[in-house]
Amino acid sequence: xxxxxxxxxxxxxxxxxxxxxxxxxxxxxxxxxxxxxxxxxxxxxxxxxxxxxxxxxxxxxxxxxxxxxxxxxxxxxxxxxxxxxxxxxxxxxxxxxxxxxxxxxxxxxxxxxxxxxxxxxxxxxxxxxxxxxxxxxxxxxxxxxxxxxxxxxxxxxxxxxxxxxxxxxxxxxxxxxxxxxxxxxxxxxxxxxxxxxxxxxxxxxxxxxxxxxxxxxxxxxxxxxxxxxxxxxxxxxxxxxxxxxxxxxxxxxxxxxxxxxxxxxxxxxxxxxxxxxxxxxxxxxxxxxxxxxxxxxxxxxxxxxxxxxxxxxxxxxxxxxxxxxxxxxxxxxxxxxxxxxxxx
Amino acid sequence: xxxxxxxxxxxxxxxxxxxxxxxxxxxxxxxxxxxxxxxxxxxxxxxxxxxxxxxxxxxxxxxxxxxxxxxxxxxxxxxxxxxxxxxxxxxxxxxxxxxxxxxxxxxxxxxxxxxxxxxxxxxxxxxxxxxxxxxxxxxxxxxxxxxxxxxxxxxxxxxxxxxxxxxxxxxxxxxxxxxxxxxxxxxxxxxxxxxxxxxxxxxxxxxxxxxxxxxxxxxxxxxxxxxxxxxxxxxxxxxxxxxxxxxxxxxxxxxxxxxxxxxxxxxxxxxxxxxxxxxxxxxxxxxxxxxxxxxxxxxxxxxxxxxxxxxxxxxxxxxxxxxxxxxxxxxxxxxxxxxxxxxx
Numbered sequence: 001x002x003x004x005x006x007x008x009x010x011x012x013x014x015x016x017x018x019x020x021x022x023x024x025x026x027x028x029x030x031x032x033x034x035x036x037x038x039x040x041x042x043x044x045x046x047x048x049x050x051x052x053x054x055x056x057x058x059x060x061x062x063x064x065x066x067x068x069x070x071x072x073x074x075x076x077x078x079x080x081x082x083x084x085x086x087x088x089x090x091x092x093x094x095x096x097x098x099x100x101x102x103x104x105x106x107x108x109x110x111x112x113x114x115x116x117x118x119x120x121x122x123x124x125x126x127x128x129x130x131x132x133x134x135x136x137x138x139x140x141x142x143x144x145x146x147x148x149x150x151x152x153x154x155x156x157x158x159x160x161x162x163x164x165x166x167x168x169x170x171x172x173x174x175x176x177x178x179x180x181x182x183x184x185x186x187x188x189x190x191x192x193x194x195x196x197x198x199x200x201x202x203x204x205x206x207x208x209x210x211x212x213x214x215x216x217x218x219x220x221x222x223x224x225x226x227x228x229x230x231x232x233x234x235x236x237x238x239x240x241x242x243x244x245x246x247x248x249x250x251x252x253x254x255x256x257x258x259x260x261x262x263x264x265x266x267x268x269x270x271x272x273x274x275x276x277x278x279x280x281x282x283x284x285x286x287x288x289x290x291x292x293x294x295x296x297x298x299x300x301x302x303x304x305x306x307x308x309x310x311x312x313x314x315x316x317x318x319x320x321x322x323x324x325x326x327x328x329x330x331x332x333x334x335x336x337x338x339x340x341x342x343x344x
Numbered sequence: 345x346x347x348x349x350x351x352x353x354x355x356x357x358x359x360x361x362x363x364x365x366x367x368x369x370x371x372x373x374x375x376x377x378x379x380x381x382x383x384x385x386x387x388x389x390x391x392x393x394x395x396x397x398x399x400x401x402x403x404x405x406x407x408x409x410x411x412x413x414x415x416x417x418x419x420x421x422x423x424x425x426x427x428x429x430x431x432x433x434x435x436x437x438x439x440x441x442x443x444x445x446x447x448x449x450x451x452x453x454x455x456x457x458x459x460x461x462x463x464x465x466x467x468x469x470x471x472x473x474x475x476x477x478x479x480x481x482x483x484x485x486x487x488x489x490x491x492x493x494x495x496x497x498x499x500x501x502x503x504x505x506x507x508x509x510x511x512x513x514x515x516x517x518x519x520x521x522x523x524x525x526x527x528x529x530x531x532x533x534x535x536x537x538x539x540x541x542x543x544x545x546x547x548x549x550x551x552x553x554x555x556x557x558x559x560x561x562x563x564x565x566x567x568x569x570x571x572x573x574x575x576x577x578x579x580x581x582x583x584x585x586x587x588x589x590x591x592x593x594x595x596x597x598x599x600x601x602x603x604x605x606x607x608x609x610x611x612x613x614x615x616x617x618x619x620x621x622x623x624x625x626x627x628x629x630x631x632x633x634x635x636x637x638x639x640x641x642x643x644x645x646x647x648x649x650x651x652x653x654x655x656x657x658x659x660x661x662x663x664x665x666x667x668x669x670x671x672x673x674x675x676x677x678x679x680x681x682x683x684x685x686x687x688x
Contacts, residue, residue: 169557171574176550186529206523
């Protein structure tokens with residue numbers, strides 16, 4: 001087998017923001033935002049797609065939606081995968097020096113993420129227009145926030161399997177995720193010296209049934225992912241994923257997610273309808289049919305308040321992970337919607 | 345306020361079964377099944393309703409469906425609430441003497457529960473016919489098992505918010521519940537000396553979002569239960585409930601639930617369709633509209649194989665707890681279906 005290098009530039013980088021003062025108080029000294037770019041920025045900087053990461057996702061976890069011939073084609077666009085705070089690549093509990101490390105990493109809001117990403121895009125890259133902002137899950141939440149805060153900059157938005165404001169049941173789901181991790185004494189209120197693996201495995205098992213749908217499990221579709229038993233899937237896919245993550249990072253992002261609300265800032269003062277109305281650009285909202293924590297109903301409500309949107313449900317039974325890049329049919333569905341949106 | 349004593353007899357009791365040999369190996373010496381009866385057994389013993397308990401439910405937790413003027417009217421019927429093994433009232437890890445106590449309590453199947461309940465009903469009470477078997481959740485699973493194993497004895501069956509075989513997604517949900525509890529080092533593989541309260545609270549938080557539905561939380565219907573904040577509901581309702589339960593009992597019943605399958609015995613040899621076809625009596629299957637772990641789809645499939653059934657979905661947004669007796673509208677809906685079934 002030979003690996004062919006891509007015919008377009010792929011660059012990983014970080015932008016240092018200095019001290020970032022946070023919306024809910026506190027600050028991150030020498031804060032940084034990590035990114036990875038695909039393709040070439042054109043002369044008038046008009047070919048930019050911004051693609052924020054999801055809960056605990058690294059850059060690499062976003063890459064399935066990028067490729068030649070796809071909507072996110074690096075031969076055409078300059079695509080920036082940008083890391084949310086807490087993901088372990090941008091400033092996070094795991095990589096921030098004392099005294100703001102580990103359990104002392106401050107609370108970061110959705111707003112904090114987006115206004116600082118805006119600095120990376122404008123100060124670092126000198127970009128004034130975004131052809132598209134697109135993202136999955138917490139990446140979708142950042143997409144909504146971008147479109148609402150910067151309506152003159154964001155030309156198109158495509159949030160998939162996410163919401164503009166975390167719904168209460170989603171909040172409670174995350175309470176369970178948090179409780180499962182923090183029940184492990186090894187977590188030690190965040191001051192662990194070795195990873196609290198029991199808690200990470202526990203979190204993974206709680207998460208497992210939420211990520212996919214009832215029919216996904218009924219039809220044993222984990223077999224399509226190469227696992228030969230349900231237990232194998234729980235260990236290999238779920239525990240394997242979360243054991244690679246830092247517990248404090250997971251808790252930091254969990255707080256961001258639980259409190260995500262695009263209207264929770266001075267621009268909208270908690271008026272979610274006002275914030276949704278501020279999204280002027282053509283928007284495609286793509287929930288998955290049986291997403292258990294970001295169910296289509298929540299997006300349907302949102303779509304009634306966003307002026308220029310297309311609301312379309314990703315069919316099938318992969319649940320939230322319809323947006324995870326695991327299943328070709330779902331990926332093609334999303335890709336087609338993005339192609340249509342970009343052609344406008 | 346005055347409390348009026350009921351005009352019918354209410355009796356709590358236990359039946360001692362001697363050594364019970366279990367389907368998957370092992371035994372419980374001096375096993376017992378606890379029960380509570382309401383009303384009077386008539387002369388020809390033809391007015392009996394059997395009402396098994398649910399996951400971690402005590403007798404008292406079943407009583408909301410019993411009352412004068414209701415379908416389960418103790419002036420008309422002799423109603424037996426019968427405790428499943430592991431609930432803390434029948435033989436359980438918490439009340440079984442050494443050496444079979446705590447972590448050494450053997451695995452008990454759905455089948456073990458029902459064949460031993462059958463002994464209570466026939467040997468102890470001398471009853472040969474059951475006018476109705478009815479139950480919620482794991483109580484529904486016992487109801488299915490009763491009707492399939494004893495078709496000449498069970499005259500009507502009404503399982504609500506349960507299934508004849510635990511579905512895979514339900515199994516995975518329970519993996520999360522188990523992981524959240526056992527992540528607490530105080531659990532100590534079952535050999536705790538004081539309750540592992542951190543694990544019990546963690547389990548409660550994982551369970552919380554499953555028990556009700558997305559719209560229940562969206563509409564803040566916990567306010568109807570007297571709580572004034574979401575956190576208050578999580579602590580007061582959920583943690584309050586599970587802190588009163590024994591961790592090993594919860595794990596014992598969880599195993600029973602995960603492995604529940606009315607066909608997993610010598611009568612049906614794992615042929616679930618055959619087991620469902622064996623249910624001859626008039627049956628009302630009552631799933632709740634947005635039950636996240638016993639979704640109506642699973643029951644709909646079952647209903648295609650049960651000869652004489654009515655499949656009707658409990659409307660509304662209370663999810664699994666539509667069958668928990670918390671909301672009058674749902675209780676009336678179930679009660680009306682039971683009245684109709686009993687009138688046949």
